[in-house]
Amino acid sequence: MTGSGTRLPMFPLSAVLFPHSTMPLHVFEPRYRTLVRDCLEGDPRFGVVLIERGSEVGGGDVRATLGTRGVITRAAELPDGRWVLEVRGETVVQIDEWLPDDPYPLALVREPETVPDPAHPGALLDEAAQRVRRARGMLSEHGGGAPLDPGHPLDGGGDPDRAAWQICGAAPLSAYDAQRLLVADGPTERLSLLVELMDDLEQDLRRMLAGE
Numbered sequence: 591m592t593g594s595g596t597r598l599p600m601f602p603l604s605a606v607l608f609p610h611s612t613m614p615l616h617v618f619e620p621r622y623r624t625l626v627r628d629c630l631e632g633d634p635r636f637g638v639v640l641i642e643r644g645s646e647v648g649g650g651d652v653r654a655t656l657g658t659r660g661v662i663t664r665a666a667e668l669p670d671g672r673w674v675l676e677v678r679g680e681t682v683v684q685i686d687e688w689l690p691d692d693p694y695p696l697a698l699v700r701e702p703e704t705v706p707d708p709a710h711p712g713a714l715l716d717e718a719a720q721r722v723r724r725a726r727g728m729l730s731e732h733g734g735g736a737p738l739d740p741g742h743p744l745d746g747g748g749d750p751d752r753a754a755w756q757i758c759g760a761a762p763l764s765a766y767d768a769q770r771l772l773v774a775d776g777p778t779e780r781l782s783l784l785v786e787l788m789d790d791l792e793q794d795l796r797r798m799l800a801g802e
Contacts, residue, residue, distance in 0.1 A: 594700075597696060597697075597698055598636060598659065598698075599695070600657070600696060601615075602639050602651055603640065606765055607677065608771075609680060609752075610759065612663070615673075616675075621694040622694060630662065636662075637659050638679075641654075654769060656769075656772060657685060658680070658682055659679075659683045661677065661680055662675055663676045681701055685697045685699055686699060705776065710750060710778075714778060714785070715745075717785055719757050722738065724788075726762060738760055742760060750777050757781070757784065758780065762791065771783060
């Protein structure tokens, strides 16, 4: 028996897409090429959900129950049929039911009810942004990617919820920690956890540089 919810194509990945952040995707598996073509011919939105156990290729994976609905903002098809995409996260979605993977993963999803944040994140926004910029800078000094562009937007245009997502999207995180942030209840809890994660990362980097 099929439950309620919106039917949405799904792209399970070993990575997390945050709302208000962008993700590049290289699509090579035949079923996901079909997904991209269907999206571009109709609704350009699909869900991105973390694979908690298993592989991105071939199915048989265990998927998270909370993901993000994204929209294709750029798409280029390569001569061999692969696709290169840019996807922007729109909103968190709860997966209510997985449908048969035919011709690609599909699910019934809904947007979780928004619970008002009991406290404005206030100074946490600035602290988290500074921690992310510092961590990115420390990693770049030792071959761990590029520092964050000073002009990269992290203020959410004055919207604290959007700003919290943008800061999370810029942070150097494992997929596991990114999923912890995705499921957090509101921007204050999300940013508090992010500050803890960046503090742990800085301590690990300092120990590594000290040769401990």
